[in-house]
Amino acid sequence: MNDTHHSKPIAVLWERVVAGDTSAAFLEAQGIEVRLGRPNLDPAYRTHRAQDFIEDLQGAHGVLISGGIRVSADVIHALPDLRVISKIGIGVDTVDIDAATAADIAVCNTPHGNDTVYVAEHAMTLLLALMKQLHVWTRPYMTGGGWRSPATFASSLDERTVGIVGFGRIGREFARRLSGWNVRILVHDPYADDVPAGVERVSLEELLASSDAISLHCPPLPDGSPLLDASALARLRKGALLVNTARAALVDRQALLAALDAGQIAGAAIDVFDPEPPASNDPLLTHPKILSTPHVASWTHEAFFGRRRQAAENLAHVLLGRTGASVVNANRLKMHDRKA
Template identity: 35%
Template sequence: MSDVRMRVLVTDVAWPTVDVEREVLAAAGAELVLAPSGEPAELARLAGDADAILTCFAKVTAEVLEAAPRCRTVARYGVGVDNIDVARATELGMVVSNVPVYCVDEVADSALLGILALARRLLPLNRDIVRGGWGRDVPGAGTRLRGKVLGLVGLGVIGSALAARAQALGLEVIAYDLSGRPVPGVRVVSSLDHVLAEADAVSLHVPLTAATHHLIGAEQLRLMKPTAWLVNTARGPLVDNEALLAALDAGEIAGAALDVTDPEPLPADHPLRRRDDVVLTPHTAFSSDGSLAELATRAAANVVDVLQGRVPATVVNPQVLTSPALRRGLEPR
């Protein structure tokens, strides 16, 4: 297009097309450029003439940012920004944005699905049927959920949505959350250790930061009941995989449901893949026909806002807005 004046580099996507965001950007006079592989060296090369960067899972490193002298904003498809060097972006005057609310129902449903699959022993029974059996030789019975305790680590919008779903099934819900946000029917406790010790299922709903890396390790897993399950639909590195394997082998906990792992994907021969007490999904809890369209629209709109001189709906690094380094001034909405 001869009238295109701005270029937006899309580092990677986890869905079939970029038609939605391409349309949003084109309406603002911006051209979408999709990186072939999302590798850092490739991104650094393509970032040279980018006015903005849209990223899903690819690492937007300091080197990529430093190779982008025209870039005014880095927008994340999603909630967490651990794949972006936010500190360096701020130093360079780039606005970093995210989409914190778009897949609440999907992730809450997925966390509940993991709990239900573990409680009803879906995986070992299904595997036995696939092998030609009929489940008669699979030892053990399912678990009645009514009256059990769900422990939430983090009580944001997704944790709150899961709480409502769990309460509908008759579970008591407790939570460890630093925000002080009240949620009907949820008993907030004073420590992570309290949640781990009391809960029959523990579900993680916190961002990945330096403070939460390996939040659940060997010491924390030993606090859990031997009949309890761990559910992670947030970020893989919140859990120490080696400690989790050791705890499962030792019978310190009864199982896990993981939509996220560290690394992703897990190696083909990783022992977590072969266990009947571990339900794995490939980081797709966020994904549905409705959530993906909403995500693409909101992330692209954040880019357009910055390119047109407005503050986007959600700014991760608000201090950049008053920094002398800010690349072009932004007017409030």
Template identity: 35%
Template sequence: MKNGPRIIVNSDVLAPAAMALLEARGADVRQLGTHASEAEMIAAVSEAPTHGILVRSTKITPAVYDAAPDLCVVSKHGVGYDNIDVAAAKARGIAVLRAHGANARSVAELALAMTISLLRYVRPLDVALREGRWAQSAFAGRELSGSKLGIVGCGAVGSSLVALCRPFGLDLRIYDPYLAPEAVPEGVGRFHAFDELLAWADIVTLHCPLTQETDRMIDAAALARMPKGSFLVNAGRGPLVDDVALVAALESGHLAGAALDTFVVEPPAADHPLWKQKNVIFTPHIGGSTRQSMERVAVQAVENIFCILDGQAPPARCVVG
């Protein structure tokens, strides 16, 4: 019989190092599938007094809190926390934490890989070869060197992307209204108006959280401000981009391509018009899914839980709300 705190783990597989931390503390772990429903979460927290939730994808709502009167902490296995009702948690004295920065390098690497693939038309060339066409001269790609890359959001991921891009000779500029002046990476320009970055950049890449302010920040008007032939990369949150407007910009030829790791609805419908677009790269929300990143995130998420349960102050960067 476990004599430690009861922790719900919303993950099919948790990194062994994180499981070892839970076992070392004698935690009574109840594991749910990564995509467990809200109803399944409510049932799990209702089975016995529950002290912590380590959550990946399941929505954590007031109904979950009400079913777990002993709950002290919700710890996100990741960075984005739009699936957690933070205001309702705060009203009940429940801490909400995230693994800030733990997956930044992995997400930034994916964004860079997608950007290079877009500029070199990797997807349409791959499709052409599979269809028996030797399209060697059909697509003239472009180099990163000399291109203008606009990074929206310069937190842990955005600043990691800056570091990765430096050797490529890009002109790098950022837009982040909440970034302190001293935190702007050295040698990187800063726009104070979002529209100015959109009009300037050859490539726009999104690395900001989903809030009321950023929801559909890339809409039809924003896309129209981007130069004809430019590219969009979204490795942030799906609803940052109005997918209907994105399809229109791609079909008209205004955008030369896009890369999406996240979507408004996940997974997108099988008949979504995005699938018909040619120079678009899709990945199933795996920006942080490397072996190294998954271990760092899981360990940080578990450590965050025990900071709260032990009455210690968690790292300030991990505190939400």
């Protein structure tokens, strides 16, 4: 192991630090040595290579990351000094939790704040934008001489059926925003113990067959396979709409494009991609029936800086042996609260 007698715990801020971000100053005030990762040292850095990550973290006890880097078992095995991985955001599917736990590394996330509200609002906005054809009636469309015509009509949520896949915090917030719109709300989530009045819990098959629009709010499947593959998309009600603010891996991209071309799906709104950012000629950006946003469902000033501060606090709590960190694998660790 490296730096075993270092006087201070060392934390690497892998993600790019921007003006107004107090995470580095906060950690230094706690007596933690802060090092900046490669994305901060090279303004053009975008590829998030595992080997670069490993090199930057040699001797480090903690790291702050977002979703740009995948912390695999191989990465974890190459970092024997690491004690905590602090993830910005709720999802930790980019980290091999089992490998981290086996190495006695705490994996933290930032579940607090209003991220669930922001994502639910964005999903609702995307759904309404699809129904109102805002991906068609754009500024370039109008400046190019386009105007309303019988070739394109908007639709309405009134008396429609909306299916929600995943009924955790975000799915519930999304359902709450649908209440009052005179819609039937269907939910599929095998782990949801209770659903509020006005929400029907159904199988995935029934949800696909019955919904005029579907919004995804669940984690990816453990094996990485798409939840909505060609077979599942074929079971959708013809002309349905799809909104994905969750994870790109949930939908088979080729099957989605084929379903859009065939008219099985009338439109899709996507906020998540793999890789990110996508290439400028990616069909998910250029297809006329797709409304795309650049992974901004929770991209608010409050959320951006709040998540980073929470992630820094998680790092400090674990590295300094304090309680209060949001540790997703806490009940499986031996000594996740020990000092570095």
